Amino acid sequence: MVFRLLRPDASKVWEDENIISRFSRYKGIMDGTQIARYLIAKSLECEFNPQDSLDDLEKLLQEKSIEFKDLLMKEVPELKNREIIPNSYLKLAETIAYKYLESCIFCERQCKVNRIDGNKGYCLLTKDSYISSAFLHMGEESVLVPSGTIFFQSCNFGCVFCQNYDISQAWKNRRPIEEVARKVSDKQLAILAEKLADKGALNINYVGGDPIPNIHTILGSLIYQNINICQLWNSNFYLTEQSLSLIIDFIDFWLPDWKYGNNKCGKKYSGIENYLDVIARNHKRVHDEGSGEIIIRHLVMPNHIECCSKPILDYVAKELPKAVMNIMGQFRPVFHSSNYPEINRRPTSKEIQEVKNYADKLGILWRPVS
Template identity: 45%
Template sequence: MNSAIKKELSTYFKIMLNQRASRVKVSSMIEAEESENNNALWREHECIRSEFKEIFNTISFDDIKEPDFSYLDLKRKIAEKIFENCYFCEMKCHINRTTEKGFCNVENPKIASEFMHMGEEAPIIPSHTIFFTGCNFECIYCQNFDISQFPEAGIEISEMHLAEIIDKRRKEGSRNVNFVGGDPTPNLYYILKTMELCNENIPVIWNSNFYMSEDAMKLLDGFVDLFLSDFKYGPEGCGEKLSKVPNYWNIVTKNHKMAKKSGDMIIRHLVLPDHVECCSKPILKWISENLGKKTVVNIMGQYRPVYKAYESNEITRYPNHQEMEEVVNYAKSLGLINLI
């Protein structure tokens, strides 16, 4: 494997090899003050979050302890309150998810499949990939539309049962647990509860469209070890046109900056036909200028016109060889590390 990739993802690799504790494990070791007041919970969270990086870099397996109420417990308790007034993503429906459905239509979390995935990026396989149904995007070309647009399609699995499956997969050789969808964001509360119950030391991957709210990003800081983002669109409004998401560029760029500070990162970009100038190049340039020239990217050529792609004339075909070559060469000219 490329030495530059190993360097960029060095923390992830150490956790994967059990050479250091995962962020979930470290968060479960840090004592926190419990409260029923939401403002007090957030003050405590942000106080610990400001110190987390230093703690994470100095703590060892020998320091493992189980306080009565941990930083991880604190995250779960805050997530429960958000769940009752949901704004996990930037749709910010502010509805009580115990009784109502928001834009994502996700009610009780449902899982379409879980398995040892060998088709992900080389540094993360075999990846224990957990596919949730439902999504906060409505991409007209979604290649997983059968689960993303039909949140009722999966099955319910208790947090304890899923935790047991995650531990079992780790013992079988998984390098990580990879939460995806659809999108995992509507299920953040459930995911936090699940990981609290896991015994194994395992890297957490957040495989997402990155449309999380700022508070959700704060909860993911100190929880996620590797962010696997799907950076789709440039700043010209393609996000609203093709996925029905407003203010895409400002939200997703902000979240990438936050993620870069809190964990390792691989950024996926699916090349869309006729979107090289408006999306691919602005995205890659922004990554280079804001996240660093050695950021690991995966420029993907797997687009195919499925689902409702016919609704937009320019994406009714496959990206051609010239478009793919132009995007890959542009990434190389910026110094980015492309996994292909």
């Protein structure tokens, strides 16, 4: 296949015993010996009425999450024979997502606007989701390519150095979103995902911008998808605890960004509060309670080795031993970086090497995917 010529490391990486053991379930889905989590969730019956109170629905979600984890322990042939249920655990999560949209708390900005009624918070999205592109991505980490990548328009962050600023924010308050991206329903998103799978994608990779403001559409699309393929969440990870609860059991592979090692840099460069507290909390949760198959992307920023890179690596080594890291050296001073002299350059090779040496010192696995 062409991708093997473009990315010979994509095959070779699976000779690495550490990668095989850390990503065994993901590999099993690719080999057909495991079943994607969202398909299993569709067979877990859930009796509820969409008119039930949010409290009751959230309590039921917690109970079903425990049942779901028991179900994951069953043998694959038994799971394969289970019937798909219309009122499933997945449907319950989608129902709650639409309730959250009435006072949006998908991310920790917690704008609490009614997006169903057409109101907009920081991300400037109503209930509709828009995508800027979808294609087989050959540039993702070795274990992921070819990746069926779906780029959502808009973001809940305002990073001054955003490398994808055209999708995330440059259009805001300049052009209507309809002019720069294509609206998708949950069903259309499912068709798109299945087309990418038909073309050879190893995973469906929800990214942007950021997928967080589109949780409801993504959950809705999973109800229509039927292919045994890994579902991958590629995000800034600034979810609320409630919204993470909606997706934690259905995502097979996590690809979070971890940019800053403190709250102050998060406020200064992305305009958000409590960055470190939220991001560390969410990483810990998907590591301990979710699939635990994670590649953390860390973009090395100039002059931010001591305040950001090293504290992140310290946390990963101590709290997230199953995670693999991608230490990225491709920071470029784009968008509004020139307003911040300390980041208005590329990181030096010495800075990047210092971070990699520190990761080695802590025993963090990064080479196979960086």
